[in-house]
Amino acid sequence: MENTFEPKVVAFCCHYCAYSAADxxxxxxxxxxxNVRIVRLMCTGKVDTLHLLKAFEDGADAVFVAGCEEGSCxxxxxxxxxRQKVIEAKKLLKEVGIEPERLEMxxxxxxxxxxxxxxxxxxxxxxxxLGPNPLKTQGKSI
Amino acid sequence: MIVGERKxxxxxxxxxxxxxxxLVLGCGTCVAVCQAGGEKEVGxxxxxxxxxxxxAGVTIKIGEATIExxxxxxxxxxxxxxxxxxxxxxxxxxxxxVQYCAEVLEPMRSIPALDTRFIGVTEAQGxxxxxxxxxxxxxxxxxxxxxxxxxxxxxxxxxxxxxSKNGKCEASQEKDCAWVLIYNRLKKQNRLVDLNKVxxxxxxxxxxxxxxxxxxxxxxPRMEEKSAQ
Numbered sequence: 229m230e231n232t233f234e235p236k237v238v239a240f241c242c243h244y245c246a247y248s249a250a251d252x253x254x255x256x257x258x259x260x261x262x263n264v265r266i267v268r269l270m271c272t273g274k275v276d277t278l279h280l281l282k283a284f285e286d287g288a289d290a291v292f293v294a295g296c297e298e299g300s301c302x303x304x305x306x307x308x309x310x311r312q313k314v315i316e317a318k319k320l321l322k323e324v325g326i327e328p329e330r331l332e333m334x335x336x337x338x339x340x341x342x343x344x345x346x347x348x349x350x351x352x353x354x355x356x357x358l359g360p361n362p363l364k365t366q367g368k369s370i
Numbered sequence: 371m372i373v374g375e376r377k378x379x380x381x382x383x384x385x386x387x388x389x390x391x392x393l394v395l396g397c398g399t400c401v402a403v404c405q406a407g408g409e410k411e412v413g414x415x416x417x418x419x420x421x422x423x424x425x426a427g428v429t430i431k432i433g434e435a436t437i438e439x440x441x442x443x444x445x446x447x448x449x450x451x452x453x454x455x456x457x458x459x460x461x462x463x464x465x466x467x468v469q470y471c472a473e474v475l476e477p478m479r480s481i482p483a484l485d486t487r488f489i490g491v492t493e494a495q496g497x498x499x500x501x502x503x504x505x506x507x508x509x510x511x512x513x514x515x516x517x518x519x520x521x522x523x524x525x526x527x528x529x530x531x532x533x534s535k536n537g538k539c540e541a542s543q544e545k546d547c548a549w550v551l552i553y554n555r556l557k558k559q560n561r562l563v564d565l566n567k568v569x570x571x572x573x574x575x576x577x578x579x580x581x582x583x584x585x586x587x588x589x590x591p592r593m594e595e596k597s598a599q
Contacts, residue, residue: 323379
């Protein structure tokens with residue numbers, strides 16, 4: 229049977245850096261995976277472990293958080309807090325039996341549209357390799 | 371505050387995996403402050419349990435609720451009806467809360483999701499440290515506000531012992547010697563002379579269990595009995 233799986237990738241992006249980079253990628257007509265759905269936040273420091281788990285619970289095949297580069301967070305250290313939340317969420321995902329590789333943290337400057345496109349492609353590729361979110365394929369639906 | 375630490379997910383899963391329905395019940399006071407059993411942690415644990423049960427192919431109804439405190443009876447009123455829909459409560463309170471939960475909602479099972487660690491303070495974000503052993507006989511006034519019962523590995527009230535070296539404890543190099551801390555604090559307070567005092571034997575009788583404290587002012591008032599004529 230032909231594999232028609234198209235992953236759903238959720239990206240939590242900070243307004244000041246990664247979201248601007250995504251915007252710039254569009255302006256530059258850079259091509260990146262259309263599987264990515266962007267959730268814009270004022271700062272990735274707002275990302276909570278619960279948001280990341282809920283994304284998977286609601287069927288995301290991969291999730292990434294894209295904040296500013298280290299030292300350039302508009303709110304000083306929101307991106308560093310986000311990184312800690314991603315580490316925690318990875319641990320929790322592993323505990324329940326979901327591959328932690330489905331989640332990643334990126335630091336992307338507003339000017340680095342190439343890196344944003346790369347992150348989007350990389351996470352989509354990972355989801356392709358890992359297959360659909362096991363919550364969608366195993367057991368009963370909630 | 372009472373500091374708690376969440377049990378491992380494996381331990382929690384083992385304790386509820388054979389049930390049909392569980393209400394994850396948070397406590398909004400101490401364990402919410404130490405980020406172990408408040409509303410947010412309830413959300414996280416419930417999400418984990420829902421995902422795990424789905425992956426394990428078992429159907430467990432997982433509910434979420436958080437009350438102000440699980441060590442006061444009246445706060446349970448808010449979830450009493452909801453609790454009836456579940457087979458057990460997975461309490462994210464301290465040991466006192468878990469027990470009171472079992473008592474108030476009897477005969478419903480109350481399963482602990484946390485290990486209760488100690489009475490402590492927030493030293494830094496995400497960093498809690500023990501400060502009180504609840505010995506029932508506070509001597510902090512004599513020791514410059516540093517508790518030798520808690521901070522000293524041997525709970526010595528007339529220290530230091532011979533294991534104190536360079537301000538650290540022989541039990542662990544990571545632990546400060548309580549008696550060096552006490553000396554330095556009293557020095558800053560110009561009270562070193564107080565160390566010459568030989569303190570009376572501590573009253574350990576208050577450490578018998580289970581402890582009880584009654585403040586008669588706040589007991590429910592009763593009519594005074596009339597003396598026999």
